Amino acid sequence: xxxxxxxxxxxxxxxxxxxxxxGSQYSPSxxxxxxxxxxxxxxxxxxxxxxxxxxRGAGEGGGGGGGGEGGSGGGExxxxxxKKVSEEIRDEIRVQTDKLKREHGVTPGLAVxxxxxxxxxxxxxxxxxxxxxSVGFLSVDCAFDENASQQEVLDCVHALNxxxxxxxxxxxxxxxxxxxxxxIVSAVRVDKDVDGFSTDNIGNLALRGGKxxxxxxxxxxxxxxxxxxxxxxxxxxxxxxxGRSNIVGMPVALLLQSMDATVTVCHSRxxxxxxxxxxxxxxxxxxxxxxxxxxxxxxxxxxxxxxGINSKPDPTAKRGYRLVGDVHxxxxxRVAGWITPVPGGVGPMTIVMLxxxxxxxxxxxxxxxxxPLRRAPTHKGR
Numbered sequence: 112x113x114x115x116x117x118x119x120x121x122x123x124x125x126x127x128x129x130x131x132x133x134g135s136q137y138s139p140s141x142x143x144x145x146x147x148x149x150x151x152x153x154x155x156x157x158x159x160x161x162x163x164x165x166x167r168g169a170g171e172g173g174g175g176g177g178g179g180e181g182g183s184g185g186g187e188x189x190x191x192x193x194k195k196v197s198e199e200i201r202d203e204i205r206v207q208t209d210k211l212k213r214e215h216g217v218t219p220g221l222a223v224x225x226x227x228x229x230x231x232x233x234x235x236x237x238x239x240x241x242x243x244x245s246v247g248f249l250s251v252d253c254a255f256d257e258n259a260s261q262q263e264v265l266d267c268v269h270a271l272n273x274x275x276x277x278x279x280x281x282x283x284x285x286x287x288x289x290x291x292x293x294x295i296v297s298a299v300r301v302d303k304d305v306d307g308f309s310t311d312n313i314g315n316l317a318l319r320g321g322k323x324x325x326x327x328x329x330x331x332x333x334x335x336x337x338x339x340x341x342x343x344x345x346x347x348x349x350x351x352x353x354g355r356s357n358i359v360g361m362p363v364a365l366l367l368q369s370m371d372a373t374v375t376v377c378h379s380r381x382x383x384x385x386x387x388x389x390x391x392x393x394x395x396x397x398x399x400x401x402x403x404x405x406x407x408x409x410x411x412x413x414x415x416x417x418x419g420i421n422s423k424p425d426p427t428a429k430r431g432y433r434l435v436g437d438v439h440x441x442x443x444x445r446v447a448g449w450i451t452p453v454p455g456g457v458g459p460m461t462i463v464m465l466x467x468x469x470x471x472x473x474x475x476x477x478x479x480x481x482x483p484l485r486r487a488p489t490h491k492g493r
Contacts, residue, residue: 187444187445188414188415188443188444188445188446188447188448188449188450189448189449189450190449190450190451190452191337191341191414191416191449191450191451191456192451192455192456193333193337193451193455193456193457193458193459193460194455194459196336196337196340196459196460197333197459197460197462197463199340200336200460200463200464200466200467201242201245201246201463201466204246204463204466204467204470205245205246205247207470207482208246208247208248208470209247211470211473211474211477212247215477217473217477218247218248218249218276219247219248219249219278219279219469219470219472219473220248220249220250220251220274220276220277220278220279220469220473221239221243221248221249221250221251221277221278221279221281221305221465221466221469222251222252222253222271222274222277222279222280222281223236223239223240223250223251223252223253223281223283224253224255224264224267224268224271224280224281224282224283224295225252225253225254225255225283226254226255226256226257226259226264226283226286226287226290227255227256227257227286227287228256228257229285232283232284232285235283236252236283238462239281239462239465240252242462242463242465242466243466243469246466246470248466248469248470249276249277251271251274251276251277253267253271255267257287258287259287259290261289261290261291261294261295264286264290264295265294265295265298268280268282268295268298268299269298271303272298272299272300272303277303278303278469278472278473278476279303279305279468279469279472279473280299280300280303280304280305281305281306281465282295282296282299282306284296296308297309301325302325302472302475302476303472304325304326305326305465305468305469305472306326306328306329307324307325307326307327307328307329307332307362307468308328308357311324311325312324312325312326312327313357313362316362316365316366316369317365319369325471325472325475326468326471326472327362327366327468328358328359328362329460329461329462329464329465329468330358330359330363330418330457330460330461330464331359331362331363331366332366332460332464332468333457333460333461333463333464334363334366334395334416334418334457334460335366336460336464337416337451337456337457337460338414338416341414341449343414343449345367345370345371345372345392345393346370346371346372347371347372347373348372348373348392348393349372349373349375349390349391349392349393350364350367350372350373350374350375350391350392350393350394350395351374351375351376351377351387351388351391351393351394351395352364352367352374352375352376352377352394352395352397353377353378353384353388353394353395353396353397353398353403353404353437354376354377354378354395354396354397354398354399355376355378355397356397359395359397359418360376360378360395360397361376363395363397364376364395367393367395372392372393374393375387375391378398379398385408388404388408388409388410389408389409389410390410391410391413392410392413393413393414394409394413394415395416396417396418396419396437396438397418397437398437399419399421399437400419400421400437401419401421401423401435401436401437402421402423402435402436402437402438402439402440403419403437403438403439404417404437404438404439404443405439405442405443406439406441406442406443406444406445406446406447407442407446409443409446409447410446411446411448412447412448413446413447413448413449414447414448414449414450415438415443415447415449415450415451416450416451416456416457417436417437417438417440417443417450417451417452417453417456417457418436418437418456418457419435419436419437419438419453420434420435420436420453420454420458421434421435421436421437422434422435423435434453434454435453436451436452436453438450440452440453467482470482
C-alpha cells in the first residue's frame, strides 16, 4: 500500500503541471510573498517551514488562525488549508476562463495522454478531467492500451502539438516499460508543456533575469501559492530543502532563491541534517520518508508545509492505515507557527495549479499577459 501511495503521489506531481510562473518580469524583486493561514499536503516530497517573529502575529495575514499566537511557537500552529486555497484559485480560474471565452472566443484546452490500465493513473486522469470541466476548459482524452507502440504515442503527441484547440499537453506517468518516457515527454512542444519540466522551462526557472518559464512544476508552484496567500515573506530567510528531486526539491530550491531566501539543499548523503534544520527559517522536507522531520528539530515559530504523503499502519483506521506526511505532525504543530496537515494541504493544490498553468498557456498562445504566480507583499514593513 505504501508503494501504491508513493506511485500516486509521483503521478500527481510528475504527470501534472503547475501554474505558470508569471508576472511581466522574472526577477527576485518580482517574487515577494504576504502571510495568512490554511492547510495540508500530499505528494511524497516536500515540506516547507519558515520562521516568523511572534510579534507580527497571525492576525496580519487574515486567515486560518486567530490572534497573535500563531507565529510564536508557544502553542498550536495555525493550519494552512490547501483545500481552501485551491478552491479560491479554482474560482479565479473559472472567472478568467469565462472572460477569455467572452472577449476572445477561445476556450483553454487540456489534453491528457494515458497509456495502460493502471488504476492510480486512471484515477488521477479522472480527477483532472473533472477539474478541467468544472472551470470550463476543453478536455481532450487520448487513451491507449497497455500494448500501444511507442510510435503510436509519439504520433498522438505530435498531433496534439499541432491541434489549435489544445493549449496544454499532459503525459500521464509512468508509461509502460517498453516506452521511452523521456522521448515521449520531450516530444511535447515547450509552449504546451503543462508540467513545466522541459529543459527550456527549467532552464529559464534557474536563470536570473531574462524571460520567465512558461510553466513551473506544480507542487512547487502550489507551495508558492500557499505561502503567498498565507502572507509569508521568505526574503532574507534561511531555507533548507531536504531532497533534490527534479519534481520538487530542485524547483522549490530555485523558487526560494528567486524569492531572496538563502537556500541549503540536503539529501541522503548529507551529514547532520538535524543541525541544518535547527538553524533554518525555511525547511523543505522532500525525502519521501514518513514523519521524518520531528518537531524538536524545528526552529520555534516556523511555518511547516508538508508535501509528503505516506501510508502508515493503523489498526484503528477503517482501512487499516492512515496517511501521514514527511513531517511528524503532532510534534511539529507544537513548535511551528504555521503548518499544513496531511491530507488537505499541498495535495489539493496540484491539480488546480495544473489548471492555472493550462490557462496561462492559453493566454500565452493569444499573446496575453500571464496571470501572476505571486503578489507583492500586503503588509507594512515587509
